[in-house]
Amino acid sequence: EDKVVQSPLSLVVHEGDTVTLNCSYEVTNFRSLLWYKQEKKAPTFLFMLTSSGIEKKSGRLSSILDKKELFSILNITATQTGDSAIYLCAVRKSSGDKLTFGTGTRLAVRP
Amino acid sequence: GAVVSQHPSWVICKSGTSVKIECRSLDFQATTMFWYRQFPKQSLMLMATSNEGSKATYEQGVEKDKFLINHASLTLSTLTVTSAHPEDSSFYICSARVPDSSETQYFGPGTRLLVL
Numbered sequence: 001e002d003k004v005v006q007s008p009l010s011l012v013v014h015e016g017d018t019v020t021l022n023c024s025y026e027v028t029n030f031r032s033l034l035w036y037k038q039e040k041k042a043p044t045f046l047f048m049l050t051s052s053g054i055e056k057k058s059g060r061l062s063s064i065l066d067k068k069e070l071f072s073i074l075n076i077t078a079t080q081t082g083d084s085a086i087y088l089c090a091v092r093k094s095s096g097d098k099l100t101f102g103t104g105t106r107l108a109v110r111p
Numbered sequence: 112g113a114v115v116s117q118h119p120s121w122v123i124c125k126s127g128t129s130v131k132i133e134c135r136s137l138d139f140q141a142t143t144m145f146w147y148r149q150f151p152k153q154s155l156m157l158m159a160t161s162n163e164g165s166k167a168t169y170e171q172g173v174e175k176d177k178f179l180i181n182h183a184s185l186t187l188s189t190l191t192v193t194s195a196h197p198e199d200s201s202f203y204i205c206s207a208r209v210p211d212s213s214e215t216q217y218f219g220p221g222t223r224l225l226v227l
Contacts, residue, residue, distance in 0.1 A: 043218050045216075097216070
């Protein structure tokens, strides 16, 4: 059975802190790993990773994939209260478009 | 990014009634759309894959007769929760895959269903 596990489940930090969110996976025929941010409504796309060791960056967010150790991390530097959300990791297999989601990490950034 | 809309955003209904939720891709054509359900403080669970012009593919444990999916055009998929019961109360989210090399799925804003 395919598994996507995120840690920690929840995290509380103060503005300006740096956080690292983890996502490990066990899937057959891995194709890509995606990170989403979910605030009150539906998830918004952050990154898609397919190759090991290549960092993707967007502003204060960055992510990297390790296909040998089967995990990815999402880093957020200089956190702001607007970063408070649930961060979801999902894995896509090479056959089909189905995404398998992890349980998410709930991040709260205090002023 | 691509835009996916859902309607309605909120629905409250009585037990036993049927509820239809629409998912539209606004600026692209989607041959494949996905329907997810999310319970409070839980992750997204894929219910079914909706294919334009053919039958939907349901995940294990999802009743196809209860959750009717119709993908009548390249920009519209509908999910009908038939004879809804309180345990069907949930957040229903659709997504559509942009048909380009990125293969990214974009999500609609979700529909919150409350069955009384």
